[in-house]
Amino acid sequence: MSLKEYLSSIPPNEYRNVFKDSFPYLIEEGYLEALAGGSFETFHQKIYQLGSYPRGIGLGIAVMAQTNVAGRILKFVSDGFLNENTIHKIFQKEEAIQIGIKLLNDISLGKNIVSMGVSETGWKGRISNILTNYRIENERIILNLSKSFLTNGANCSGFLIVAKSPSETFDIIYLPRDSEGLDLEIFDLEYAKEATHCRLKGNDLSLPLKNLIFLNYQNFAPDIHLSEMLSASALFCGYVDLIVKTLLKEKKDIDPRIAGKILDIQQLLYSKILEISKKKRYKIQILEWKKFIPTAMKPLWT
Numbered sequence: 001m002s003l004k005e006y007l008s009s010i011p012p013n014e015y016r017n018v019f020k021d022s023f024p025y026l027i028e029e030g031y032l033e034a035l036a037g038g039s040f041e042t043f044h045q046k047i048y049q050l051g052s053y054p055r056g057i058g059l060g061i062a063v064m065a066q067t068n069v070a071g072r073i074l075k076f077v078s079d080g081f082l083n084e085n086t087i088h089k090i091f092q093k094e095e096a097i098q099i100g101i102k103l104l105n106d107i108s109l110g111k112n113i114v115s116m117g118v119s120e121t122g123w124k125g126r127i128s129n130i131l132t133n134y135r136i137e138n139e140r141i142i143l144n145l146s147k148s149f150l151t152n153g154a155n156c157s158g159f160l161i162v163a164k165s166p167s168e169t170f171d172i173i174y175l176p177r178d179s180e181g182l183d184l185e186i187f188d189l190e191y192a193k194e195a196t197h198c199r200l201k202g203n204d205l206s207l208p209l210k211n212l213i214f215l216n217y218q219n220f221a222p223d224i225h226l227s228e229m230l231s232a233s234a235l236f237c238g239y240v241d242l243i244v245k246t247l248l249k250e251k252k253d254i255d256p257r258i259a260g261k262i263l264d265i266q267q268l269l270y271s272k273i274l275e276i277s278k279k280k281r282y283k284i285q286i287l288e289w290k291k292f293i294p295t296a297m298k299p300l301w302t
Contacts, residue, residue, distance in 0.1 A: 003029050007054045015193040018055060019062040020155045031063055037072045041277040043067065044193045044234040048270060051238020058194025060235040065151040065195065066107060069116040069225040070160055073172060074104040081214045087167055088286030091136075095210035099174055099218050113156040116201060117175075118221075119149040127218045133164040134173060134212075141207040143173060143198055152200025156295055161200075162217050172214035173207065181205050196235070230273055237270040 001009075003025035010018060026032055031050075047064065050056040076083070077100025082090045090096050091177040106112035124127040134146040145161055154160075158176045165171050173183070183201040243263055247254045 001025070003050075006051050007056065007059065010055065015055075015058065015188075016196055018194040019059060019152065019196070020113065022059060022175070024290075026063065027110050031037070032065050032067075032108055032110065035075065035104065036070055037075065039277075044231060044273055044277050047231055047234045048238040048241075048273075051235040052238075052242035055194050057235065057239060058192035060238075061192050061195035061232075064151055064228060064231040064235070065116065066113065068231055069105060069118075069151075069224055070114045070225055071104070072078075072155060072220075073099050073116070073160055074114065076100075076109070077213050078104045082213065083219065084195050084218075085216070088165075088167065088171075088215050090215065091209040091212055096213040099210060099213055103174070107171070113152050115120050115150045115151045115152045115156040115159045115198070117147040117159045117161045121144060121148045127162070127170050130162060130164055130170060136209070139209060141173060141209060141211060143175070143202065143205040143207060145175075147200040150198050151195055153184070153200075154196030159200065160213075161283075162184065169216050170218045171212060172217050174209065174211045174213050175200075177206070179205055179207065180230050192228050201280075207268050230276065233269060234273050237273070240266045 003022065006022065007018075007027050007194070013147075021033075029046070030038075030042070031046050034040060040214055047227075050060045050063070053059070053078070077097060080097055082093065082096060084090055084093075092194055103114055107114055108202070109257050118130075120130055120132060123131075130145065132143075134141050134142075134143045136142070143163060145163065147161065148160075150159060156177060158174060161173045161175045162170050163173055179202070182205060185199045187199065189195075189197060240262065242257050244266075248256065248259055
């Protein structure tokens, strides 16, 4: 059975376990290869295809979050890059790397899901507004957190939490799901429910020093956010292709000339996504991407 066939067979009221239960098909068809350093261009070709599948938008968002966000950080850590500098150092580097290696291996093989916790109520998309924080006491990490929007939160084994340090850097702490004192609330969006979400709260959670696995996340946040934008655009292109071609096939009330124009723009956008992905798998050229969006969309405005 293919991934598309599997997604078509799922009962309408089932969504919470779709991502987890799709792992055998995602692995078989190469969707998780980017986690281990595979081609970002190929990843976007698959995300584009997923956009045209039943439940593909929700599953695509789940795969994107696992690959571009949590997976990206875990790949850094497993490769021994913890973003230290002359001032800020990881407390237990070798142990932290081993955490990264195990988590990356598990999600690459479909054995586990790891969620990333950045968003907070009132943070307005700015890392500097994050209030979740940690301190070190008696050789332990003491974490106070309130995270409002964690994708893949329903079935994950743990979370990568962005927290403010005493020196006002924003670092990443691995927080196991079963941590004592952690308050977890699962909630559903009105759309794309296959990408599950949760909220987290906790006061003075005590964790071992090895769970501090990455420093100065603020240095990489813009690039990671742009990677998500790029993947979301690929997913959207696949969905637009499906909708327009379905309308034309069913001879709905749509002008073929307008449909053709939409598909031309969609293909232009998709080709640019692949071009940028091929140039730099993760170090996307921000200025080039920002300049392209208005150019691509201009035909729709005239």
